[in-house]
Amino acid sequence: MTGIGIAGAGAFGTALGVVLAQSGRRATIWAHQAAFADRIRNSNENPRLPGVALPENLSVTSEIADIAECDLVLLTTPMQALASVLETHGPVLKARHMVACCKGVDLATGRGPSAIIAESCTGVVPAVLTGPSFAADIARGLPTALTLACADAKAGIALQERLSTPTLRLYRSSDTVGAELGGALKNVMAIAAGIVIGTGLGESARAALITRGFAEMQRFAQSYGAEPETLAGLSGFGDLVLTCTSQQSRNFGYGVALGRNAWFDPEITVEGAATARAVAAIARARGIDMPVTQSVAQVIDGHRSIEEAVKILLSRPLKEE
Ligand SMILES: NC(=O)C1=CN([C@@H]2O[C@H](COP(=O)(O)OP(=O)(O)OC[C@H]3O[C@@H](n4cnc5c(N)ncnc54)[C@H](O)[C@@H]3O)[C@@H](O)[C@H]2O)C=CC1
Numbered sequence: 001m002t003g004i005g006i007a008g009a010g011a012f013g014t015a016l017g018v019v020l021a022q023s024g025r026r027a028t029i030w031a032h033q034a035a036f037a038d039r040i041r042n043s044n045e046n047p048r049l050p051g052v053a054l055p056e057n058l059s060v061t062s063e064i065a066d067i068a069e070c071d072l073v074l075l076t077t078p079m080q081a082l083a084s085v086l087e088t089h090g091p092v093l094k095a096r097h098m099v100a101c102c103k104g105v106d107l108a109t110g111r112g113p114s115a116i117i118a119e120s121c122t123g124v125v126p127a128v129l130t131g132p133s134f135a136a137d138i139a140r141g142l143p144t145a146l147t148l149a150c151a152d153a154k155a156g157i158a159l160q161e162r163l164s165t166p167t168l169r170l171y172r173s174s175d176t177v178g179a180e181l182g183g184a185l186k187n188v189m190a191i192a193a194g195i196v197i198g199t200g201l202g203e204s205a206r207a208a209l210i211t212r213g214f215a216e217m218q219r220f221a222q223s224y225g226a227e228p229e230t231l232a233g234l235s236g237f238g239d240l241v242l243t244c245t246s247q248q249s250r251n252f253g254y255g256v257a258l259g260r261n262a263w264f265d266p267e268i269t270v271e272g273a274a275t276a277r278a279v280a281a282i283a284r285a286r287g288i289d290m291p292v293t294q295s296v297a298q299v300i301d302g303h304r305s306i307e308e309a310v311k312i313l314l315s316r317p318l319k320e321e
């Protein structure tokens, strides 16, 4: 079967489903809870993506069997759910290609999405779709440009063509590790940028944070063999800029709330929190200097106050840029 299965009924999976269906592709969204699938079908709208009507050729199901025959599956669950979803349902999915659309590092194993796919679904070619895009912008048909990364060049070309639409423009890369690490790490920096703004440290401090955060992202990704050009592209620098500067970002919003000591809805997906913990632990173990990430992990876990973290960051030894 040539349909597209979308595993994960959140804002992003729904937005991709909408834009793909609008450009004539047959797509089915799988939700892990039957009641949630019913709610979407009955209202023809996903509460995670309010105000967007679902086109007729976009189906919603809670039966994994309904996407089992799709030759292409987009994985749109939150990152920390990916391993368990593939462990439970991977064996029934017959897709040749799986595209990870989630951003982060698995806290339990320290793995990124493509490694998790490769491990749980033998014979599947893993790919990654990532870059600067808010689900609401994609669903409204606003122009967006993303990176489609796949180590298999032929598969990458086919996926790029299949998933591009008149408003969703995909650039190709063969550096899956670089692409997925850019998307994972920028969320940690967005929390830090939110903290900077929430505590009133100012726009200049945010620009410094973004720049030094980017240096940190490059150090970490290059230690995994990522290409510097990938980090400088849409999946790294592009998404870093969007997420650190937009009120629409949940990671940025979480950081602002931390900075203001304000309540933040725990139901909201904030990928950067678990990823900060995962990356901080890996960086410590591998001896990679990641001061911003370490500070974010310590602040969200209550091991350090924001004031202390800022003082420590500013009193690090002076060095060359
Ligand atoms: N919302 C956005 O603008 C964008 C999101 N992403 C990424 O997409 C991924 C998903 O994010 P959103 O769609 O925004 O999340 P969301 O918060 O809108 O929805 C999360 C949904 O995931 C599903 N889910 C949760 N746990 C699950 C499990 N154990 N098994 C199966 N499904 C489960 C549920 O349907 C839930 O509603 C994240 O990694 C995020 O970083 C990427 C680009 C843009």
Ligand SMILES: O=C(CO)COP(=O)(O)O
Pocket: 103, 131, 132, 133, 134, 187, 190, 239, 242, 243, 248, 249, 250, 251, 252, 269, 270, 271
């Ligand atoms: O990844 C995103 C934009 O590219 C969405 O960011 P948030 O998860 O912070 O809302």
